[in-house]
Amino acid sequence: LESAYGSAQRKKRLKVLINPFGGKGSASNLYKTYAAPILAAACCQVDVQTTEYRGHAIEIAEHLDLDAYDAIICCSGDGLPYEVFNGLGKRPNGREALAKMAVALLPCGSGNGMTWNCLGTESVSVASLAIVKALRTPLDLVSVTQKNSRTLSFLSQSFGIIADSDLGTDNVRWMGAQRFTYGFLVRLMQRTIYPCDLAIKVEMNDKKAIKDHYRTYASQEYDPLAERIRLEATSQSPALPELEYGTVEDELPKDWEVVPGQNMGNFYSGNMAIMSKDTNFFPASLPNDGLMDIVTIDGTVSRTTSLKMMTEIPAGRFFDMPDVAIRKARAFRLVPHDKDGYISIDGEKVPFEAFQCEIHQGLGTVLSK
Ligand code: ADP
Ligand code: MG
CATH class of the missing domain: 2.60.200.40 (Tumour Suppressor Smad4)
Known part of the structure; x- marks a missing residue:
């Protein structure tokens, strides 16, 4: 995306969600091997949680303490970011929550559209580095009825x-x-x-x-x-x-x-x-x-x-x-x-x-x- 703004925030506080069933089922290994060391080297604060069922990420995003994190990082395909946006949107202050909490995707699924568009890669390590350096950017969302x-x-x-x-x-x-x-x-x-x-x-x-x-x-x-x-x-x-x-x-x-x-x-x-x-x-x-x-x-x-x-x-x-x-x-x-x-x-x-x-x-x- 061309239109990021602000300067990159250092030491981001990240809520990391892992979908054990995304793609070929190796999200957890990909995260540990290629992402965690880079996030640690960049002094990011990480809090890792594995999703236990379909829809779990909706609940997590709906109830997450918005002041405790800067971004939600999904280790999955596009399915988890979809749930996260919906969870944030379900809060009584949905618009504020969506403006406050940034979302990013570490590409561990079969469809990783979000990473290609925002971070320009399909490599988990390159995407991790990009997340460390990344800027917050507004994104249009679509309501479906x-x-x-x-x-x-x-x-x-x-x-x-x-x-x-x-x-x-x-x-x-x-x-x-x-x-x-x-x-x-x-x-x-x-x-x-x-x-x-x-x-x-x-x-x-x-x-x-x-x-x-x-x-x-x-x-x-x-x-x-x-x-x-x-x-x-x-x-x-x-x-x-x-x-x-x-x-x-x-x-x-x-x-x-x-x-x-x-x-x-x-x-x-x-x-x-x-x-x-x-x-x-x-x-x-x-x-x-x-x-x-x-x-x-x-x-x-x-x-x-x-x-x-x-x-x-x-x-x-x-x-x-x-x-x-x-x-x-x-x-x-x-x-x-x-x-x-x-x-x-x-x-x-x-x-x-x-x-x-x-x-x-x-x-x-x-x-x-
Ligand atoms: P892919 O790109 O391979 O489809 P996704 O990350 O998009 O991978 O996930 C596919 C589906 O898995 C999504 O619909 C998501 O809701 C669901 N899901 C997430 N966590 C779990 C889980 N623990 N058990 C079963 N399904 C899950
Ligand atoms: Mg558009």
């Missing part, structure tokens, strides 16, 4: 072939990150249409305008610290911001663009640029511009084109392909037509039912190089 539940997402929301490749491959965890590619190829050979209703509160849909926005925002003129101060001054409540567009249960706002979804192949909304190694899926994504980047691709494109899309991602040529639609948006609603399937929020499976998302500018805080 389904029926009457509300959760927070920091990385991505997907429906279609990517959600399927991600969540439908739990049986081949031993493959590590390769399971996503494997899942994608298997699905490409089987079925590629995922019908849905889709409506988007669009901010920009022209690729040139999106690139210009990216250049302006990523330039020096933007000052994230001033931005955070402005946001804090304008919001009156210490609690989570209210939903500007209501929930998925409310009537659809009139000014949203209705996007044909009968032939949807891939719906992918990103809050950070890089989703996994060599996958800069949202090259125009910015950490705190208050906008999500939404990619939609028809499932009727040929298999050859789909494969080409995949191979063009590392070189960044994916963005300009004519079959790839990209929008910057403030909110969207997606209603699946099928009875079962997968919806992925930050790589976690959520119920296969209508969901609505809206973004909150700079609501969360990460450690970034």
